[in-house]
Amino acid sequence: MNDGKRENSELRTRFQEFGTQNSQLGIHNLEAATRNPRTGTQKQIWITDVATVTALGNNLQELWQRLLAGQTAIKPVTRFPVHNYNAHIAACIEDLKPLGGRSMVQILLDQLCNGMGPVPSDSLLITATTKAGIDSFERLRRGIGADSQDVLPSRIPDMISQKFGLACKAINISAACASSTIAIGCGAGLIASGRAETVLVCCVDLVTEFIFSGFSCLQALSPVPCQPFDRDRRGLTLGEGASALLLMSAERARQENRSFLGTILGWGVANDAAHITAPARDGCGLIQAIHQAFKKAGLQAEEIAAISAHGTGTVHNDLMELIAFREVFGRREVPIHSVKGAIGHTMGAAGGIEVALGLKTLAAKVVPPTVGYCNPEKGAEGVVSPEPEDMVGDYLLTTNSGFGGVNAAIILGRGSID
Amino acid sequence: MIVVITGIGWVTVAGMGRGREHGSFAMIDGQLPKFDRKAAFEKPYQHFGRMDEYSKLGLAAIAFALKDAGLDEWEEKRDIGIIASTVYGCLSTDIKYYDTVIPEEGLLASPSLFAYTLPNCFLGEAAIRFGLTGASFVVNEQALSGLTSLRMAVDSIAWGESETMLAGVCDLGCPPNFVVPGRAVPGAVFFVIERNYNRKCSHYGELLLDKKGAIFFKGCEIEDLKELVRKCLSI
Numbered sequence: 001m002n003d004g005k006r007e008n009s010e011l012r013t014r015f016q017e018f019g020t021q022n023s024q025l026g027i028h029n030l031e032a033a034t035r036n037p038r039t040g041t042q043k044q045i046w047i048t049d050v051a052t053v054t055a056l057g058n059n060l061q062e063l064w065q066r067l068l069a070g071q072t073a074i075k076p077v078t079r080f081p082v083h084n085y086n087a088h089i090a091a092c093i094e095d096l097k098p099l100g101g102r103s104m105v106q107i108l109l110d111q112l113c114n115g116m117g118p119v120p121s122d123s124l125l126i127t128a129t130t131k132a133g134i135d136s137f138e139r140l141r142r143g144i145g146a147d148s149q150d151v152l153p154s155r156i157p158d159m160i161s162q163k164f165g166l167a168c169k170a171i172n173i174s175a176a177c178a179s180s181t182i183a184i185g186c187g188a189g190l191i192a193s194g195r196a197e198t199v200l201v202c203c204v205d206l207v208t209e210f211i212f213s214g215f216s217c218l219q220a221l222s223p224v225p226c227q228p229f230d231r232d233r234r235g236l237t238l239g240e241g242a243s244a245l246l247l248m249s250a251e252r253a254r255q256e257n258r259s260f261l262g263t264i265l266g267w268g269v270a271n272d273a274a275h276i277t278a279p280a281r282d283g284c285g286l287i288q289a290i291h292q293a294f295k296k297a298g299l300q301a302e303e304i305a306a307i308s309a310h311g312t313g314t315v316h317n318d319l320m321e322l323i324a325f326r327e328v329f330g331r332r333e334v335p336i337h338s339v340k341g342a343i344g345h346t347m348g349a350a351g352g353i354e355v356a357l358g359l360k361t362l363a364a365k366v367v368p369p370t371v372g373y374c375n376p377e378k379g380a381e382g383v384v385s386p387e388p389e390d391m392v393g394d395y396l397l398t399t400n401s402g403f404g405g406v407n408a409a410i411i412l413g414r415g416s417i418d
Numbered sequence: 419m420i421v422v423i424t425g426i427g428w429v430t431v432a433g434m435g436r437g438r439e440h441g442s443f444a445m446i447d448g449q450l451p452k453f454d455r456k457a458a459f460e461k462p463y464q465h466f467g468r469m470d471e472y473s474k475l476g477l478a479a480i481a482f483a484l485k486d487a488g489l490d491e492w493e494e495k496r497d498i499g500i501i502a503s504t505v506y507g508c509l510s511t512d513i514k515y516y517d518t519v520i521p522e523e524g525l526l527a528s529p530s531l532f533a534y535t536l537p538n539c540f541l542g543e544a545a546i547r548f549g550l551t552g553a554s555f556v557v558n559e560q561a562l563s564g565l566t567s568l569r570m571a572v573d574s575i576a577w578g579e580s581e582t583m584l585a586g587v588c589d590l591g592c593p594p595n596f597v598v599p600g601r602a603v604p605g606a607v608f609f610v611i612e613r614n615y616n617r618k619c620s621h622y623g624e625l626l627l628d629k630k631g632a633i634f635f636k637g638c639e640i641e642d643l644k645e646l647v648r649k650c651l652s653i
Contacts, residue, residue: 084524141516148598154558175538175555182555213524214532269553273545277533404542
């Protein structure tokens with residue numbers, strides 16, 4: 001990995017420049033809103049409720065248990081013909097199919113919302129999806145009856161608002177595979193700035209022919225179940241799923257006697273400015289996003305106990321992440337894991353599902369296995385594991401990257417186990 | 419939080435331009451003007467030709483805005499982000515892409531079209547062309563006031579994530595023969611907003627975002643982006 005070492009050396013120079021720039025920014029209106037969590041002066045953002053639906057489980061507990069057991073939901077695709085593509089597998093949710101003219105996304109969201117408890121009617125709503133009801137779009141283009149209402153991503157907030165009786169205008173964030181990570185960061189920012197007391201974040205994406213054919217023609221799909229951080233990895237495997245997280249200010253959560261599942265301490269978003277469909281080889285955007293998250297959280301790199309990486313299983317993404325993490329964490333071996341070998345790459349929903357799993361990781365103090373990982377890529381030895389590992393520490397970094405050069409990072413803190 | 423507006427750029431049915439060299443500005447329904455690379459970029463830029471129409475539209479408006487702010491030239495990447503609102507996003511490109519999938523059961527699927535079937539990709543193109551490393555993402559809304567992206571951009575500056583942000587709207591409108599609920603006239607408008615105004619060029623005025631999310635420009639509350647452009651241009 002000579003190129004990686006040379007790049008890391010160049011990266012250190014860039015990192016020093018970035019650090020100097022940061023110190024010149026000074027104190028700003030919202031920067032003071034979140035501080036070191038140990039001082040007690042932080043305006044805390046709690047996660048008080050969470051739900052997931054994925055191909056590996058109809059709820060978060062099932063997903064967590066099966067993930068810990070090293071299971072995978074990746075199997076042959078039967079939903080549409082795949083014989084002309086360079087992969088024939090994905091993590092599709094069993095029995096998920098359109099009902100009448102309704103998109104599968106509506107059915108998936110129904111199931112997701114049924115897994116959530118009461119949501120305050122004054123909650124703001126931010127959703128994250130890259131292609132919404134793309135299955136309806138496909139049927140419409142083929143001249144088959146479908147509800148055109150499902151096609152646009154801006155419709156997803158409407159669907160969820162109606163289910164929970166929310167009054168506020170809602171938006172969808174679209175930022176490729178970092179969509180839900182950014183949505184969570186935006187929600188946290190609204191609470192930390194005092195502009196909201198409670199924000200519901202919902203994320204969803206489907207596996208359909210549109211998506212599958214696209215990643216296939218980009219030569220991005222692995223013909224075998226993806227192998228994150230493995231030296232023999234051959235690409236990503238698609239998956240589908242949804243996640244919902246209810247964020248609240250700590251004050252509001254205490255007033256309502258809500259569960260304290262975890263806390264969002266910091267978040268960051270940055271662009272590589274390098275390539276549209278490939279990550280920057282030096283991980284510059286991811287490094288920048290991670291440092292933004294550190295700054296908001298008031299934490300240092302050495303306080304991070306584990307990393308939930310994007311870990312798609314593509315040659316370039318996983319290598320970029322290893323380079324970026326090495327640059328940020330130096331020689332310290334911070335445990336890294338990816339869940340995409342278990343549930344596939346759920347695109348716009350990935351960040352939300354991974355934050356939900358991050359809460360379980362922190363609560364159980366167990367880093368889940370990286371399913372599909374067998375032979376380590378250089379740089380992954382000793383930090384990525386095919387088995388669950390004990391977690392020592394209180395803070396989890398979760399990262400995602402996507403088309404358009406976007407990178408996003410979130411730092412989670414442990415909630416109460418009561 | 420107070421920021422200043424230092425640049426405006428647009429491509430609308432009524433024409434294209436930028437604040438300091440504007441003929442007129444109007445955000446009206448109709449057919450967008452055809453434009454090529456030369457309309458937005460003086461120097462050759464080969465990537466432009468292979469982009470989809472949605473990306474060209476957004477990138478051109480961003481180029482005009484950055485030029486208006488005196489930020490189009492660069493040597494080192496800058497920590498500038500872009501937030502864009504849209505209703506229909508890249509739906510037109512989705513149609514073109516999927517039309518390559520349907521025949522021959524995917525054998526002819528176009529990778530060059532698929533690369534642009536995410537509405538944030540034009541932000542990536544802008545980031546590459548202008549060296550912009552700040553936060554970039556798209557906000558999907560059912561109707562465009564244009565203020566959501568502006569609010570989020572001001573928040574990004576307030577968080578210390580960037581000193582300068584671009585915020586605006588980009589939409590091709592509803593594709594013909596594809597009836598999908600939503601309201602947006604075709605066009606793209608972007609503002610450059612900055613926190614610390616210490617550069618040697620004029621600015622259009624101060625923008626205030628209050629705690630409730632209301633936006634004020636020169637003391638008046640703004641209801642939508644078109645109104646803000648007109649106030650900046652004093653038209």
